[in-house]
Amino acid sequence: MGKEEKEFGGTTGAIGLILFSHFVPFYFTLSLRYSSGGLYCPSSFDELIQNFKETCSPTWSAFFIYTGFCLLQLIFAAILPGLRIKGLPVPTENNRQYEYNCNALASWYVTLILLAALHFTGIFRLTILADQFGSVLCVAVICSDILSFIIHFYAIKSKQTCRMTHSPIYDFFMGVWLNPRIRILGQDVDLKMLAEVRLSWLLLFLLIVSAALKQYEAFHTVTWPMIFILTAQLLYINACMKGEECIPTTWDIFYEKWGWMLIYWNLAGVPFVYAFQANYILVNSLRTQQPTEGISMTLIMVLFVILFLAYYIWDSSQAQKNRFRMQQRGTYVPRSAFPQVPWNTLKDPKYLKTECGSTLLIDGWWKYCRKPHYTADICMATCWALSCHQWPGVLPYFYPAFFFGMIVHRYTRDVARCKAKYSKDWKTYCDRVPYAFIPGII
Template sequence: MPSKAIHNPKTTEYEFLGPIGASLMMTTLPTLVYLLHLGCQPEGCPTVSLIEQLLNPQQLVQFFSADNIVSLFDLQASIAFLGYLIYLILAWYLIPGRWVEGTQLRNGRKLKYKENGFRSMLLTLCIIGCTILIKGHEPLLFIFDHFIGLMSCSIIVSFLVAIYVYLISFQEEKLLALGGNSGNIIYDFMIGRELNPRIGNFDIKYFVELRPGITGWIIINIAMAAKQYHELGYVTLGMILVITFQGWYCIDSVYNEPAVLTTMDITTDGFGWMLSFGNITWLAFLYPLQARYLALRPNHLSWMEIVIILSLQAIGYGIFRGANNEKNAFRNNANDPKLKYLKYMTTESGSKLIISSWWGKARHINYLGDWIMAWAWCLPCGFDDIFPYFYVIYFAVLLVHRELRDEEKCKKKYKKDWDRYCNIVRYKIIPGK
């Protein structure tokens, strides 16, 4: 019992406005995903009229009527989505991969993770490519035609996974997240109670972080390009840019799979509804918003627009990947001769914080690169509607909030050393701001 108290202290501070915020997130975010897709149809994306309808109590009651809710569910789509998840799990087990160590946990342990996400992604892309060669693009239209049903099933699965990991977190010898042991059921369920829920060597959080959402995103994008081709007889350059940029981002994520082991999602946050819904539904079905928009409302780009979009993608990716690779390499081996150009400061706890190169320009410089890329993904949609720009607006809010969370946790961890570090690296996300 003493060791349990040491490793699993009671959470005394809430994030996200506590239980009230947790309740709002679990009700409004799934609703928002539906509204963004149901509000944009082939006949148009009437943002203003949709908002006016939802502000009308009668329209709101009608929108959430039993008939409307039942229409969101689709048996064929549910079977397809569950089959997709089973495929990903089998791929994790059957495809060979290297086992890598994560960072040291509070209890002194280091967990091992199987790294085969890139091979799994290649297999998935090969299956899609072979399907198109043999059957043509028509099979991919299933995803567009059953999009809402697939999304509904993903929401149900995200809740079921969150319920499962919450229940098993009460087993003995579980290492809980420092922020998820408040004792409030709603809050702990949302934020995540257990740090690393596992079934044997199968790490649920690690799997969900890099498999269903990332792979689903790229599959849906390809399906939206197939829909556009089916309607027009060709794929527009704007669609090609969107699926190329976002596809590269997805493939890059799984290619650099071990890098996620040093992120806050893995090292600090518990696995609960927030990460389950965020990766299974939000990532897979909201992030392809631009591709779905272009499938419904194609946009033709000028050469000047193409140059601007390509430049933003190159700049954003250069910052994002350069900074992340540098941080990951330094955390894995700060004494690597290849990193001798880096300057760092050592804290009282023995941790080393980079104060030069990318990380000398701003404390969260990688967030800037991520946001610049977001613009490159939205601009191909043109300016007729605000719908496809939801991502870049939401992402700005997300990154600022994540920066505030990072700052607060680092200040608690490093204490006065963090103030010293902030005096050296003065800017948060944007150098000079």
């Protein structure tokens, strides 16, 4: 293996991103509480501390809610039935292929049914997530930081590290352990896939449902912007669950190490930052006591059309590529989880054979551009922000702007890796598929 190249600006960039990542969700939470989702500017440091204590102090109930949710998902990952799928060979572990029990879809539906029963019987009201949003966030941040240290030092002590740069802070940020696993109830559970597929997205959906229920409690109605956010997230998260068997071949699983960056954003960043639009709609409807005034139904209808089109491209393009990879390895298993969109499995697909033995798909959506799913993802993220048009503000657009930057940076990392791996075959591929994101434009 060659020397591990530093990304994100090395150690300095890692420190900056750790600080920034801690700042963003807390700032958004204080903004929602004290500025109705607008720019939050406390008059003094003492006011900032007081506001933080009032809104984001950890509580025992928040601790039990968050850790209970994580433990429940860990148990479900171990005991529920699912497809057994082998991942890609791991070069740093003598091409070992790990097996994954892909039962996220079962966990998804069991969790929704269980929490619906607890909510409607009054045993556990989901609106508590909206009421204690800041406290649960604080617990999630603390837990993710502690887990990052545990994973880092356990990997070093047990000699399960790979591709280290030996720059302590940078290695902590990027991770040193590729395939962290824990044995529970007689089953091996992949912690990285558990966090990426379930802990992040399922908690995000529950936070959005909590905001919608809170709005319904206040007005006995759920507004169209909130319905849009619920629909968008339901489609997105359900797709992640129903396509879990495709995830072992993705970049995050087969290449990215499980360090602070992935741990923090999966356990805290994604659910609490990405839930901003739903809570923005909630707090402003409560502030004005006029939840339906100012809604442009024309814009809402346009957003639904763009959402469904972007979702279709995003879902089917990822299915095409990942199922193509699985077909090439002989691990493809047909699956009919709802909703199965058309054109998601290619028959006799065209591809380029490279000198290193890998294949590059040039069929389906992938004959038009190299990253169709990135473009669709950005379109959906932008729609989330536009759904907040009823109360104009800047912060709802943070997510699509942040996501755009992350996607572009991820694309540059992928291109650098592919150039090194495929050499002249990469140029041939780019000549065949010249556009990265939008056919005929870029």
